[in-house]
Every structure is written in structure tokens, then in C-alpha cells.
Amino acid sequence: MAVIGVLALQGDYEAHAAALRRAGAEPREVRRAAELDGLDGLVIPGGESTSMLRLMEYYGLMPPLAAFGGRKPIFGTCAGAILLASEVLNPPQPSLGLIDMAVERNAYGRQLDSRVARITDHQLGGGELEAVFIRAPIIRRAGAGCRVLATYLGDPVLVESGLHMAATFHPELTPDDRIHRRFLEKVAAWTQAEAR
Amino acid sequence: MIYLDDAFRVKVGLAEMLKGGVIMDVTDARQAEIAEKAGACAVMALERVPADIRKEGGVARMAAIAKIREIMKTVSIPVMAKARIGHFAEAQVLEALEVDYIDESEVLTPADEEHHIWKRDFKVPFVCGCRNLGEALRRIAEGAAMIRTKGEAGTGNIVEAVRHMRTVMKEIRMLTVLRQDELMAEAKRLQAPLELVQFVHDHGRLPVPNFSAGGVATPADAALMRQLGAEAVFVGSGIFKSSDPERRARAIVKANTHYNDPKAVLEASEELGEAMPGLDVRTMSESEMLSTRGW
Numbered sequence: 001m002a003v004i005g006v007l008a009l010q011g012d013y014e015a016h017a018a019a020l021r022r023a024g025a026e027p028r029e030v031r032r033a034a035e036l037d038g039l040d041g042l043v044i045p046g047g048e049s050t051s052m053l054r055l056m057e058y059y060g061l062m063p064p065l066a067a068f069g070g071r072k073p074i075f076g077t078c079a080g081a082i083l084l085a086s087e088v089l090n091p092p093q094p095s096l097g098l099i100d101m102a103v104e105r106n107a108y109g110r111q112l113d114s115r116v117a118r119i120t121d122h123q124l125g126g127g128e129l130e131a132v133f134i135r136a137p138i139i140r141r142a143g144a145g146c147r148v149l150a151t152y153l154g155d156p157v158l159v160e161s162g163l164h165m166a167a168t169f170h171p172e173l174t175p176d177d178r179i180h181r182r183f184l185e186k187v188a189a190w191t192q193a194e195a196r
Numbered sequence: 197m198i199y200l201d202d203a204f205r206v207k208v209g210l211a212e213m214l215k216g217g218v219i220m221d222v223t224d225a226r227q228a229e230i231a232e233k234a235g236a237c238a239v240m241a242l243e244r245v246p247a248d249i250r251k252e253g254g255v256a257r258m259a260a261i262a263k264i265r266e267i268m269k270t271v272s273i274p275v276m277a278k279a280r281i282g283h284f285a286e287a288q289v290l291e292a293l294e295v296d297y298i299d300e301s302e303v304l305t306p307a308d309e310e311h312h313i314w315k316r317d318f319k320v321p322f323v324c325g326c327r328n329l330g331e332a333l334r335r336i337a338e339g340a341a342m343i344r345t346k347g348e349a350g351t352g353n354i355v356e357a358v359r360h361m362r363t364v365m366k367e368i369r370m371l372t373v374l375r376q377d378e379l380m381a382e383a384k385r386l387q388a389p390l391e392l393v394q395f396v397h398d399h400g401r402l403p404v405p406n407f408s409a410g411g412v413a414t415p416a417d418a419a420l421m422r423q424l425g426a427e428a429v430f431v432g433s434g435i436f437k438s439s440d441p442e443r444r445a446r447a448i449v450k451a452n453t454h455y456n457d458p459k460a461v462l463e464a465s466e467e468l469g470e471a472m473p474g475l476d477v478r479t480m481s482e483s484e485m486l487s488t489r490g491w
Binding site: 008009010011012013014015031046047048050051054055058078079090091105106109110111112114115116132134135170173 | 202205206209210212213214215216217232233234235236237238272273274291294295296297319320321446449450453454457
């Protein structure tokens with residue numbers, strides 16, 4: 001069984017752990033660099049990206065997380081997607097730069113603009129995808145290496161780039177685990193490729 | 197059931213995002229900036245921190261709109277604001293202002309001693325205080341999407357928050373072992389709707405996130421509340437009434453993340469100056485207690 005870390009500095013890391021368990025992986029909370037050892041992949045959850053960023057700085061986690069992302073798959077949702085991006089807008093802030101994309105924070109507006117959407121334009125197989133957007137960011141530019149897996153109102157909301165995946169919404173807040181399963185397939189493919 | 201519709205899920209969704217974080221009381225843009233820089237996951241805009249409301253007395257109302265607006269412009273994290281218990285017109289104004297969360301708060305002077313706000317009428321989410329499970333479930337039935345302990349705000353004394361969190365968690369645990377045919381009598385005892393009593397019985401938790409507030413002043417206070425079951429903490433007077441707000445804010449954020457790691461809480465506690473002055477809740481009269489406001 002794949003062991004997947006969930007960055008547990010702040011945010012809905014427990015919801016991700018539950019979703020990973022449902023999808024057949026063993027989740028492990030990560031708060032320190034040493035806890036990255038032995039993981040097959042990592043999830044950066046939803047939450048407040050500035051809050052997570054501060055905690056990463058306090059505990060010197062940026063370099064080890066970037067190094068982990070150079071070797072292993074990472075899946076980020078909402079704040080996690082912001083932290084994976086190469087460029088952050090509104091306001092600009094540091095990030096891990098593991099996916100070539102520009103992400104604008106709180107791009108739909110404030111909480112009153114949060115919503116549950118039903119997405120039909122996606123490549124996950126099966127019926128429509130329920131997407132919970134909470135003060136969500138918008139991917140303003142997806143680099144050439146990005147494969148867009150779902151769009152909403154014309155913008156990419158789920159992308160894949162090399163080892164990594166990012167969603168601007170929260171699949172961990174729905175019982176549908178197609179997206180977590182897709183991430184686990186990437187992890188399995190990568191683990192196999194690495195073993196060869 | 198109310199906790200399954202989309203509108204409610206979006207409200208609870210933001211509370212989910214605030215989990216594991218620290219929400220700080222701020223009275224102006226400068227304090228909001230300090231809070232955001234320290235790693236707060238949200239700020240609560242209010243006119244005076246509870247310790248000052250307590251000292252100065254008078255009627256405490258919703259904060260001045262210009263102040264809240266200035267705070268909303270300054271930080272990119274969610275901004276909450278307080279409305280008086282039962283004052284649905286203050287809440288309407290805050291919703292029109294587009295704050296991210298409203299705290300229907302006993303820290304302000306209640307506008308209605310009988311009725312709380314019917315929160316389901318609003319699109320903006322609400323957090324409400326409680327002292328026990330029945331009170332929490334009544335607020336959720338009215339539409340609250342986040343629950344916090346009342347504690348005793350502005351005292352720098354954690355004793356009431358501990359009492360309220362222990363009571364809620366114990367009542368939840370007790371509900372889970374009851375038989376189905378005992379739930380109606382329990383709903384009667386708790387003075388809470390049966391469908392919510394049923395939910396807690398089936399899931400062993402509230403249908404919304406459960407945070408703590410009212411008396412958190414030190415990193416160890418935050419760690420204590422998290423270990424007792426709080427999923428995040430509010431810090432009111434504890435930060436800006438201390439001798440060094442920047443450092444205290446940072447220390448509480450660190451201890452809150454590593455609440456289960458005593459060495460990390462030690463490290464966070466080490467660099468601190470003076471905490472806010474504290475008040476002994478036992479010497480306070482009933483009329484001085486804020487937590488007895490609302491029901």
C-alpha cells in the first residue's frame with residue numbers, strides 16, 4: 001500500500017487523510033522535514049496558503065519540500081495548488097515552483113462567491129464531477145508542460161504536470177474519490193518506474 | 197437535512213479550511229498585518245478586544261464599518277466580524293459588506309435576550325459560541341456552520357474554555373454509546389433537535405467544525421485546547437494585550453501546529469515576554485461573565 005504524506009501545518013489535512021484512506025492508501029501527517037522520509041507521495045491540502053507558507057518558513061520546510069517534489073509526486077488542492085505554482089498573483093508570494101503555471105489567489109472573490117459546481121468538462125471518466133470552490137484561486141496561465149484535466153467557466157481547475165497534480169477546488173470535501181485515485185495511479189506508476 | 201445542502205456545505209467548507217489554524221482578534225489594519233505575517237489563518241475585526249470591553253463597560257456593538265473595510269483591504273486571509281446576539285440587522289450589514297464569516301458573539305452586548313439570529317437566511321457563514329452540546333446543536337439548527345467554545349473572553353484565563361470543551365466532547369462521546377430508542381429522551385434532555393442528536397450519535401462528532409475561544413493567552417493554552425479536541429483556536433485579547441504581540445502571535449501559531457509535540461511547544465514558549473494580565477473567573481459575579489449571554 002502506498003504511503004502518502006499529508007502536509008499538516010494548517011488546513012483540511014484530515015479530510016485528505018480520510019479521502020486517501022478511502023482510495024486505498026496509507027496517509028501520514030507531515031509537519032517536519034524528517035517526516036518526508038519513506039513517503040511515496042505527498043498531498044498539500046486546502047487551507048490558507050499564507051499561513052502554511054509562514055509555517056514552512058519557520059521550520060525551514062521550503063527546500064526539503066522542493067527537493068521532495070523533484071523526486072516524488074505531489075498533489076495540491078486550493079492553497080496546495082498555490083504553493084505548487086511557479087507564479088502567484090494577488091498578492092505575489094513565494095511558492096515551491098513545481099508546476100509551471102500562474103495562479104491568482106481568491107480570484108472568484110470573497111466567501112460569498114464560494115460555490116459547489118458540477119463539472120462536465122473533465123477527463124476522469126464517469127459522470128459529472130462535483131467541485132467545491134472555497135475562496136478559490138484561478139489558474140491564469142498553464143505552462144506548456146501542463147495537461148488540463150478539467151475546466152470550469154473556461155479556466156483550468158485540475159491540471160497534471162510531470163509527477164504533480166493540482167486542483168483549485170476541494171475533491172477531499174466530496175465522497176467522490178476519482179481524483180485521489182488518479183493521484184495514487186501516478187504514484188504507483190512512478191514507484192514502479194523508479195524500481196526498474 | 198440542513199447539513200447536506202450545497203449552500204451549507206460551502207459555509208462549512210471555509211471552516212474546514214481554517215482547521216489547524218489560529219484566528220486572531222484585531223482592531224485595525226496594522227494589527228491585521230501583524231496577525232497575517234505571524235501566520236494567522238483568519239482575523240476577527242472588532243472595535244475593542246474583549247479585555248478592553250470588560251474594562252471600559254458600556255454597550256459593545258458591531259465594529260465601525262470603515263475599520264472592517266480597511267482590514268479587508270489590508271490582508272488576503274479571511275476576515276470575520278462580530279454581530280450582537282440576535283441583531284440580525286447588524287449581520288445583514290456585515291453580509292452586505294462581504295465579510296467572510298460572522299461571529300454572533302456574546303462578547304458584544306446582546307441585542308435580543310430570547311432569540312438568536314436565524315442564520316439559515318444568510319449566505320455568509322456564521323460561527324457561534326457554546327458551553328455544552330445542547331447549545332452547540334441549537335446554534336447549528338439555526339444555521340451556524342462553525343462552533344466554538346465561549347470560554348470567558350478577555351480574562352486570559354483558560355478555565356472556562358476547558359470546561360466548555362470538555363463538556364461538549366464528553367457529551368458527544370456519551371451520545372455515541374446510547375441505543376437508538378434512547379435518543380429522543382436525550383434530545384429532550386439536551387434541548388436539541390433529534391436529527392442533530394442522531395447525527396452526533398452516528399458520527400461521534402458535530403456536523404460542523406469545533407473550535408475553541410475565550411481565554412487563550414499562551415502557546416501552551418493553544419496546545420491544551422487542541423489536545424482536548426478543538427480543531428483550531430481563536431485568540432482574542434491574548435496577543436495584542438501582551439508585551440510583544442509579534443512574537444506571541446508567532447509562538448501561538450507554532451504551538452498550535454505542533455500541539456502534540458511538547459518540545460515544539462517548549463521552543464515556542466521560550467522566547468516570550470509577558471502574557472496579558474489574567475482575571476480569576478471565580479471572583480467574578482454572574483453579571484460580569486460574558487459566557488452566560490445567549491443560551
